[in-house]
Each structure stands twice: as structure tokens, then as C-alpha cells.
Amino acid sequence: MAESKIPIYGAIGANVAIAVTKFIVAGITGSSAMLSEGIHSAVDTFNGVLLLVGLHLSKRPATAEHPFGHGKELYFWSLIVAVLIFGLGGGVSFYEGIQHIRQPEPMRDPTWNYVVLAAAALFEGTSFLIALRQFRGQARGVPFWEALDRSKDPTTYTVLAEDSAALAGLAVAALGIYFSHALNMPMLDGVASVVIGVLLAGVAVLLIAQSRGLLIGEGVRPETAKAIRAVVMEQPSVEGVGRVLSMYVGPDEVLVVVDVDFKDDTPTGDAADAIAAIEKQVRARFPMIRRIFVEASDAPGGDASAARPGAAS
Template sequence: MAASKIAIYGAIGANVAIAVTKFVVAGITGSSAMLSEGIHSAVDTFNGVLLLVGIRLSQRPATAEHPFGHGKELYFWSLIVAVLIFGLGGGVSFYEGIQHIRHPEPMRDATWNYVVLGLAALFEGTSFFIALREFRREARGRPFWQALDQSKDPTTYTVLAEDSAALAGLGVAALGIWASHRFDMPALDGAASVVIGLLLAGVAVLLISQARGLLIGEGIRPETARAIRSLAMQQPSVQDVGRVLSMYIGANEVLAIVDVNFKDGTATGEAADAIAAIEQQVRARFPMIRRLFIEASEAPVDAAATA
């Protein structure tokens, strides 16, 4: 989680400086695309603060009302961030672009736009590589796309998605400003703003989908469940293993319930030893499974009672 905070702090610092500069230059030049970029950076700054709030709240200890802790707070706040990206980032940029297309205004000075876009690309690129470095550190050698798909830490992939969208948006804004100035068609600047809005909305939809899955109880991957069943079946006293019920209750915390069917005549002590061995092996192989419950579907025979 500390690595996630580093990425967020880097993103907030970059976005504050960029947002102020973009708004000032948008006012000077009258660029719609630059105004949209300023809105984008301001929303990203606020989103970073919300992610920090989510991290802090998710680390609260378990209570009687929340016996499994508050890990899902992070998923809730990441959903709020995604909604803000869609509504404020994408929606306002799209609206501003449409308004500029309907009522185009000649750009007064394009030079400052290029200067700001260049500086913004430098800052956003720095923020992106900080987030990427921390993500690669957490991935522990796994291929990038596989690690991204398997990541359940919304702070990491949200910052990566925001910075990626920001870099792409800067490219679109630069193209729109250049085309508007080159062909003396102010409406092209508004069109660039519309594209930026659609880009942000698309990123937001992906983040909303991921947050939704985690909030409603997404479990471990099927191959992980199969590996757990295989570990349980290695115990001589185990006859069969039922479904592995699981749910992410935090960025790196999983609740798992394994239904184990012991062979007829298995003594209580032998079953207890098998359960302890299964727990040890599963926890060692999958550290994110912090809460593991193994249920015996067949009551083992009490050896003392049958002696």
C-alpha cells in the first residue's frame, strides 16, 4: 500500500501544477481543448485525494459491525473516482467541445498552448513512470498485462489509467490546436475537446466495471481455486473437495472457504492434522488468502469413542 501512496502523491503533485497552468493559458488563448485539459487535470487532482482517503479508511481495524475489516472502502472510493472521471472529466470536456463547435472562436495565440502541452507531457510522463515503476515492483516479475489484469489494488491501476488517458489527451489537444491554427478552423479545437471527453469516458467505464466486480464480491481466479483443491486432495484422508468459495475483502486480502469431504472412518485427530496441513500449504502459496476456513462435510470418527 505504501507503493500505491507514492504513485498517488506523484500524480497529485503533477496534476496541481499542470491544472493551474492549463487554466491560465486557456484563458489567455481561448482554447477549448486546453480548457478541457485543465478540467481533466483538476479532476485527476481531486481523484488522487479521494484515493488517499480510501486507503486511509480501508486500513481501519475490524469492528463488531465490520468483522472482516474495512478493506472494501478502497473499492467504494475507486468507484467514486471513476464516476467523477466520467461525469466531470468526460462529460464537461464533451460539453465544452460541443459548445466550441457550435460557437467557434478564433484562437488568439497558439504558442503558449504548445509550451504548456510540452510541460504537461513532461510532468504527466514523470507521474506515469513513477506509477509504472511501483506497479512493476508489486507485479514481482509477472508479465505487465497479466499483472494488470490480476491486480485488485484500484489505487495502482487507477493512477496508471488516469496518466495514460492524460498523455493521450495531450496528444489529441496538441493535434486539435495545431489543426485549428493551421487551417484557420476553430471548430477543430472543439472537436479535439470532444475526443478528449470520449477518451475519459471510455477509461471511466473500464474503471467502473472493475470497481463493480470487486464491490459485489469478486472471487479468486478459477486456476487459483483449482490449485487450492489440488493441495487439499494431496492429503491421504481427503476423499473429495467441493467448491472453493472466495471473495476479495481488500486490495491484498481474500476470504476463502473450502469444503472438504473426508474418507469414511477418518479419525478426528487425523482430520485436524489434514486441515492444518492444508491451511499451511494454501497460505504459503497464496499469501493474499488471509482468512481461510476449511469445513468438513463428513463428521470424522472420534478415535477415542471407537476404541
Template structure:
């Protein structure tokens, strides 16, 4: 989580400086795409603040009303961030672009646009590099995009998505400014603003989809669940194990329940020892699994096997 905070703080610092500069230059030159980029950077700055709020609130310990803690609150705030990107970032950029297309005004001095876009690309690149470094540091041998999805850390994922969109948006804005000035067609600057808005809306949809899955109770992937079941069935006291049911309570906390059929006529002491052994093995191999509930329920195991058709 500390690494995620560094990523978010880096993004917030860069976006604040960039937003102020873009607004100033947009006012001087009258560029619609530059104004869209300024709005984009402002929204990104606000989003970083919301992510920090979510990260802080998600660290609260459990209480009577929330016995499993508040870890999933970070997913709620990441959803709010995605909605803001879609509504404020995408919607306002598209609106501004349409207005500029309907009432085009020539740029006064595009030189300042190029200077600011180049400076913004440097700052965004630094922020993007910090976020990418955090993903590579945590991914191990996994492919990059799989590690990014499997991290379940919406703060890092959101910053990577935002900075990717920001760099692409800067390229679109530069093309729009150049084409508008070179061809003396101010309408192209407005078209670039619309394109930036559509880009932000697309990124927001991806973020909303990721947050939705985690908010409604997404669990560990099937391959991991199968590995847990196979490991449980390797215990000498276990006859058969059901498919583990899991749910993310936070980026680094997973709840797991498991129905197990132990050998017949086992003394209670041996059952307890087997349960402790299984829990220790699961926690040692899967660090995110913090809460494990194992029930000796052979009927549930057999019912699940029948429901799944005996497939493994």
C-alpha cells in the first residue's frame, strides 16, 4: 500500500502543475484541445485526492457493523474516480470540442501550446514511469497486463490508466493544434478535443468494469482455486475437498471458505490438527488469503462434485 501511495502522490503533484499551466496557455491561445487537456489534468488531480481518501479509509479496522474491516472501500472510491473521468473529463471535453467546431476561432500563438504539451509529456511520463515501476516490482514472473489485472489494487491500476490516457491525449492535442494552424482550419482543434473526450470515456468504462467486479464480490481466479483444492487433498487426513469459495476484502486480503471431507472415524484432535496444517499451508503459499474457514462437511463436498459433474 505504501508503494501505491507513492504512485498516487507522484500523479497528483504532476497533474496539479500541468493543469495550472494548461489553463493559462489555453486562455492565451484560445485552443479548445488545450482547454480539454487542462480539464483532464484537473480531473486527474481530484481523482488522486479521492484515491488517497479511499486508501486511508480502507485501512480502518473492523467493528461491529463491518466485522471484516473496510478494505473494499478503496473499490468504492475508485468507482467514483472512474465516474468522474467519464462525466467531467470525457463529457466536458466532448462538449467543449463540439462548441469549438460550431464556433471555430483561430489560434493566436500555437508556440505556447507546443511548449506546454512538451512539458506536460515530461511530467506525465515521470508519473507513468513511477506507476509502471510499481507494477514491475510486484509482478514477479507474470506478464505485465496480467499482473496489473491480478493486483486488485485500483490505485495503481487507475494511475496507469489515467497516465496512459494523458500521454495519448497530449499526442492528440498536439496533432489538433498543428493541423488547425497548418491548414488554417480551427475546426480541427475542436475535433481533437472531441477525440480526447472519447478517449477519456473509454478509459473510464474500463475502470468502471474493474471496480464493479471487485465491488460485487470478485474472488480469486479459477486456477488458483484449483491449486488450493489440490493442495488440500494432498493432506493425509483428507478424502476430498470442495472447490474453495473466495472473495477479495481488499487489495491484499482474501476471504476463503472450504468444505472438506475428512477420513471416516477420525478423532477430533486429528481433525483439528489437519485443519491447522491446511490453513498454514494455504497462507504460506497464497499470501493474500488472510481469513480461512474450513468446515468438515462431506455432504457439501459430494453435492458440489455432482453439481460440477465430477470435473477437475
């Protein structure tokens, strides 16, 4: 858990310093794009706090009301973070940009804007590299985009997405400020703010889609389910495999239910040994599968409802 918090702490520290500086400079220079960037950094700071709250709540032990634990708390809070990025980050930046386009104000000396943007890029880049290093460590050699698609840990990919959007937003803000001042067209500063708003909204939509899938019960990938079937079929007493039902109940915890057809003449003891072997091999190959329930469709001994739940590891 401590390792998961490292990217969040890095992002919070960077965003607090950057947000305060951006707001001060936006007030001095009158830059709409800089004000949007300040709002962006303030929202990112609050989002980091919410992710820490989600991490803490997700580690609570299982209870009678929540027998599989509270791992999905993290998905709920990551959804709230994504909604805030969309509403506060994207929405307010878009609104501020439209207002500045409709009523442009000449920009005063932009020098401080460039200084702040350069410092912000340094801090945001550092935060991004911390999150990227953490993510690459979790990926264990899997190609970046494939690992990003497979990741079920919002603490890392949310910070990566936020920092990526922040770095892109800084570039847009710098271009908007430069052309606004160089061409004496104040409205371009507002256009940059609108672009930043659209950028944040796009990132938020992607994060919302990821959180939605996990909250409503996303399961393992088809190739993982196929591999589980192959493990089951390796047992001599197994005649066939039915459904492989699965669901993520936390970033690194999966529940799996497997329907197994045993041969008619399989003794009960052999079936129990086969189930134990299946559980052991599946856990060894897929460590995130903590709970396995093997249901015997044609159970030995005539009990058609026999099932043995795998103990949590």
C-alpha cells in the first residue's frame, strides 16, 4: 500500500505548490489560460486527497455486510475523481475560456507566466516520472499500452492521466499566452483555456469509462479465462469445463467461479484432490486470483450441487 501512495504524494506536493503560484500570477497578468491552469492544479490536488481516502477505505477488512472486503471503494473514489476532473477542471476551464473570448482583456507583461509554466512543467514532469516508474514496476515487462489497458489500479493510472493532461495543458497555455501577446489578440488566451477544458474533459471521460467497468463487475480478460479452462482440463478426472465467472473485487484481487464436469466414475476423494490441484495451479499462475469456487456440475457421489470454495490466500 505504501508503494501505491508514492505517486499520489508526489502529485499532491507538486500540485499544491503549482496551484498557489498559478493563481497569484494569473491575478497579476490577467491570463485566462493561467487561471484555467490554476484551477486544474487545485482540482488535481483535491483529487489526490480523494484517492488517498479511497486507498485507506479499500484496505478495511471484510465484514458480514461486505464478505469480499472493501476493495471496490477505490473504484468508487476514482470515479468521483474523474467526475471532478470533468466538471471542475474541464467545465470551469471551458467556461472561463468562453468568457475571455467574448470579453478579451489585453494581457499585461507575460514574463511571469512563462516562469511559472516552466516551473510547473518541471514539477509536473517529476510527478509524472514517479508515477511512470511505479507503473512500469507493476507492469513487470509488459509493453506500456498493454499494461495500461490491463491495469486495475486507479491510484497509478489516474495520476499518470492527470500528469499527462497537465503537461499537455501547460504546452497549450504557453502557446496561447505567446500568440496572444505576440499577435496582440487577447482572445487567443481564451481559446487556449477552452482547449485545456476540452483536454481535461476527454481525459475524464476515459477515466470514468474505466471506473464504470470495474464498479459494475468487470471480469478477467478472455485469454485469462481460457488459460484457467486449460488448467482445469489438465486434471484426468475432469470431463469438461463450463462457465468461468470472474469479477475484480479490488485492484489486485479477483473472485473466480468455475463449473467443472467430472467423469461419472470419479471417486469423491479424487475429485477433491483435483479441485485442490486446480486451485493451487490457478493461484500460482495468476496471483491476483485470491478466491476460487469450483462447482461440480455432475458431482461424484450423486450430489449435483457439490462445490468447494477455495480459501482466500
